[in-house]
Amino acid sequence: MSDTVEKRAICFTCAQQCGHVATVRDGMVVRLHGDRDHPRTAGFICPKGAQAHDLHHSPDRLHSPMKRRGARGSGDWEPISWDQALDEIADRLQQLAKAHGAETVAYTFGTIRGSDYSIGTRFMNLFGSPNSVGQDKICLGPITLGEFLTYGFGPSSPDLQPGVTRSLVLWGARPSQSARPAWHTMEKVLDAGAKCIVIDPARTEEAGRVDIWLRPRPGTDAALGLALLHEVIAARPDDSDFISRHTVGFEELKERAANYAADRVASITGCAAEDIRAAGKILCEDGPTAFVAGNGLCQTGVRTVQHGRILACLVALTGNLERKGGQALLGPPRDILANGDFMARDALDIAQRAKALGAEHFASIAHYDQIDETVARAWYGKRGIPHWLSTAHEPTLWQAILDGRPYPVKALIIQGHNPVGGSANTGEVREALLGDGLELLVAHDLFLNATSCLADYVLPAAHWLEKPHFSMGAASLAWSGDYVEAGTAVIPPQYEHRSDYDLFKGLGERCGQAEHWPERVEDFYDMMLAPAGMTFAELARNNGPLSGDAARKPASEAAAMPRGEVFGTLSGKIELRSDMLAAWGLDPLPDFRLSxxxxxxxxxxxxxxxxxxxxxxxxxxxxxxxxxxxxxxxxxxxxxxxxxxxxxxxxxxxxxxxxxxxxxxxxxxxxxxxxxxxxxxxxxxxxxxxxxxxxxxxxxxxxxxxxxxxxxxxxxxxxxxxxxxxxxxxxxx
Ligand code: SF4
Incomplete structure (x- = not known):
């Protein structure tokens, strides 16, 4: 007789973290459907979420560790045990670090695949290498950094309230495809009569709901943003109380934006001047306005952070920051270690931090600790909140492998990432991974792909269905304040699949880090939950998310401490002219130029x-x-x-x-x-x-x-x- 059970889960097929119910029959996941009782996603499931078990049960999955036998990329492998793989990899990492310095070891990871996403950063910091490389530079990092530089805090979230939000701006974002649960809420906002501005060269599903559709030539969005700022500034009184009490740099920004009048910007962007002016009018007259910015703004090269700054200035100058139905600054949970503590950044000394790949060219990498201090000023003094922006620079990694600049990188661990497919200039990426410069290449993945097929060791990863989940409301929620949810794995790991946590725990134990890696990932989550007075097991028994007071220890120091009105910037105000950018020798005002x-x-x-x-x-x-x-x-x-x-x-x-x-x-x-x-x-x-x-x-x-x-x-x-x-x-x- 077959044994069938249903189990609640959080989907990590993408970053939205929708509530699912999994049907498990005889140890196999046979169906996934949306969890109607989930308070955030209310039964929604998208096609890829509904097929997640097909990916998990794919006959092409990697099931055991393999070691390269022939030339790199030859496809000649021998199966080995996990112990042998971890022993040999840990030995080699330590030898290379001894010969070239710990920074010669790098780690690169892709998009979220479970709650233990990017946990290798903890291993790297404890190992002494600053070279954990993420995708933040092209995935919402520029928008968030623009907010940090402007408000001293972020990221903000659209506070979508049907009947309250009176206009919606979708800029380089297609939530109908990338964040469907949030799109459903946006549709309710539009159904309730809100106006809609879509800024996207493509005719998207969203563009079917618009009042104003602006189609800037790709790469010219910053010019359009400055034109909108000009329209907004021209329509508001210069001497308003808000400007003088809460901002710095208004006059300078006004002067800069004046170079971008709608008629001139029409010729740069291809958008009609009257449409630009009409969009500006909606921003001035139809608030509260909620803003949704997507990766369309983060992958345009030279002006990504300036896009973020422009958006932040627009939100502030239209009076939508912290306005009901506009943009909310919720932050991470207050008592749960939703910060860099669990990534052990403090283990990395100042001299090693300064060696992060890309620091010689890019200010936010060189000066990450200043950004960290900025956010801590606005958030209860907590350090490490923006730790996901502390990553090194991926193109510099390929350069370091290929020609030893700024120093040689000899070992690379790649996790849940396929840079030969997904990174820019993949011809160069492949050359780096196949060349003699790299002495050790380890890939931890679900499948052999264009990247993992080049590795010296390939390690079989666990799918999210095989891992406990622990969610603090990422993705469409951005930071959602006090919110937390946990649950046990839908099924135990099959074959020899291992989680991201277990891989790095195994390496950590062999590299002198044993005391830093609790036995199970659930114990690690207990560490994160301890300040909130909860345990993973209690949370998992709750069988659903906790939010607000229920998600923190009510009598805690942090809960008693109001955030106050002080922005975390150097001036303590909204910096339309960024003092931090000026201190870094960069243009403190938003601007535009083509790549x-x-x-x-x-x-x-x-x-x-x-x-x-x-x-x-x-x-x-x-x-x-x-x-x-x-x-x-x-x-x-x-x-x-x-x-x-x-x-x-x-x-x-x-x-x-x-x-x-x-x-x-x-x-x-x-x-x-x-x-x-x-x-x-x-x-x-x-x-x-x-x-x-x-x-x-x-x-x-x-x-x-x-x-x-x-x-x-x-x-x-x-x-x-x-x-x-x-x-x-x-x-x-
Ligand atoms: S939107 Fe993402 S998290 Fe939600 S069901 Fe689809 S794949 Fe899963």
């Missing part, structure tokens, strides 16, 4: 956008899901009818896409989603093209990141964000 690569616009007259989300997929990780591949058998480049007609291109035809960085080919899809001079191309790899070849997984042939740029001159000067959206390109039938 250097546009100097070749004459040869490459079109504009390329990459990485648009499909609801069935999540970045690089859905390629093995049968439903995803049925719908997406090949990579697609989307182009306008006029462009296709003028180039003589037919639907479904394979065409070449060329940029100054590289060339790939994809299937043409003709649709007027984008304007006639803009094309969109997929990130791509074919799981079925595994195995040794000159182009495993078809990346060099088809992945658009062969054509994106990670050069210094195309990167943001504050944070180092690389360029994946808004590159000059051409197409060849």
């Amino acid at each position: 250097g690569i546009f100097a070749r616009q004459d040869e490459f007259p079109l504009v390329l956008v990459t990485g648009g989300r499909k609801i069935e997929g999540f970045h690089q990780s859905s390629q093995q899901t049968p439903a995803f591949r049925r719908k997406n058998p090949d990579p697609v480049v989307t182009l306008h009818h006029d462009l296709a007609a003028s180039a003589g291109i037919a639907e479904g035809q394979w065409i070449a896409i060329e940029t100054p960085v590289g060339t790939v080919r994809q299937r043409a899809h003709i649709d007027d989603i984008y304007p006639s001079k803009v094309v969109h191309a997929d990130r791509w790899w074919y799981p079925e093209r595994a195995g040794p070849s000159s182009d495993p997984f078809g990346v060099a042939e088809t992945n658009i990141n062969m054509c994106t740029s990670n050069s210094l001159e195309d990167s943001d000067p504050i944070m180092g964000s690389w360029l994946m959206r808004g590159l000059p390109c051409r197409i060849v039938p």
Whole structure:
């Protein structure tokens, strides 16, 4: 007789963390559906969440550790035990650190795959290396840093209240595809009569609900933002009490924005001047306004942090900061260690912190501790709150491996990340991983992919269904104040799958860190919960989230301490002119310029956008899901009818896409989603093209990141964000 049970879970297929109910039959997850009782997502489930068990049970999963036998990338492996793998890797890491310094060991991780996401940063800090490399530079980090620099705190969340929120701005964001639960709330806000401004070159589902649709040429959003600031500033009295009491730099910002009058910006962006003015009018007259910014603003190279600053200034000057129905600054839970304590940053001494890859070029990496102090001033004195912005710079990592600048990186651990598919300039990434500079490459993943197939050791990762969950309300909630939820694993780890925590605990124990790694991840979560007077087991028994007073120890010191009105900036005010940027020798005011690569616009007259989300997929990780591949058998480049007609291109035809960085080919899809001079191309790899070849997984042939740029001159000067959206390109039938 079969044994069937239902179990509540939190989905980590993407970052939204929706409540699920899993049906488990004889140890197999046979169905996932939305948890109607979940107070935040109320039964919602998207196609990829509903198919998460297909990914988990995929016949292509890695089930045991493997060690490379032949040449790197040859596909010749021998299975080994976890103990052998951990012993050999730990030995090698320690030898290399002894020979070259601990900074020669780097760790890079991708998007969230469970509650123990990025836990390798703890191992790295205890090991003495500052080179934990995340994706914050291209994933909401620039928006958040813009807020830190402006308010001394962030990130803010749209306070979406149907009937209260009177206008909504969606800028470079497609929540209908990337954050569906939040989109449902936005639809209710719009149904209740709120006006909607969409800023996106693409005709999205969201654009179907708009009052004003602005379609800036990709890469020119900062100019548009400055034009909106100009409209807002022109419409408000200069001497208002708010300006004098709570801001610095108003006159300077006013002067800067005056260079970006709607008529001039129309010629830069391609947006109609009257539409820019109409959007400005809505911002001035139809508040409260909630702002939703997406990664469309974070992957445009040279002006990503300035986009964040512009947005923060717009929110402040339209009176929407901390306004009901506008933008809320909730922060992380107060008593739970939702900060850098659990990443052990204090274990890394000042001299080692200064060696973080990218620090010589990018101020936010060199001066992370100043950002940390800024946020601590606004948040109960707690350090480490913005720890996820403390990561090193990925393109500098490839450079350090390839030519030893600024120093050689000899060992790399890659976890839940496929940089040969997902990072900019993947030709260079592959060259770095295959070259002689790297003496040890370890990959911990669910599958062999274009990156893990190059490793010296491949370690089988546990899927989120096999791990306990612990959620503090990330993703669409941003920081949601006092909110916490936990639960036990849906099924125990199968085969030899191991969690991220268990991998680094195993390495930590072998590298002299045993006292820092509690036996089980649940014990580790207990450590994080201790200040709130809770345990993981109690929370898991609660079988659902706790929020507000229930999520903290009511009599605690932090709970008794109001945040006050002081902003964490150096001036204690909203800095329209950033004192910190000035202290770093950078322009303290928001501005606009195009990436250097546009100097070749004459040869490459079109504009390329990459990485648009499909609801069935999540970045690089859905390629093995049968439903995803049925719908997406090949990579697609989307182009306008006029462009296709003028180039003589037919639907479904394979065409070449060329940029100054590289060339790939994809299937043409003709649709007027984008304007006639803009094309969109997929990130791509074919799981079925595994195995040794000159182009495993078809990346060099088809992945658009062969054509994106990670050069210094195309990167943001504050944070180092690389360029994946808004590159000059051409197409060849
Ligand atoms: S939106 Fe994300 S978290 Fe929610 S069901 Fe879909 S994949 Fe899972």
